[in-house]
Amino acid sequence: MAAAGAIATLTLFGAFAFVALVIGNWYFFRRQEVGLLEWLRNATFWQRLAALVDVIFTIVVALDFLTILFVLL
Secondary structure, three states: OHHHHHHHHHHHHHHHHHHHHHHHHHHHHHHOOOOHHHHHHHOOHHHHHHHHHHHHHHHHHHHHHHHHHHHHO
16 A cells, blocks of 8 residues: 555656646746747757656656556546
8 A cells, every 4th residue: 555655646747747847848938038949940969858858747747747647537
């Protein structure tokens, strides 16, 4: 039973991390003076790489978040 509680706790932490990631992305791009496509045109290689990693991480965590919702329903 202790393992189930640990898994549930980690799952909730993952859900909170997803919400924080989405809010952080929203805040970052709302703070920019230009749109997303214009920002990508002017971004350096490392900024584009960080954006790509961020998109991949957001998708993976979103799928985990959906798993949580389906289990709780």
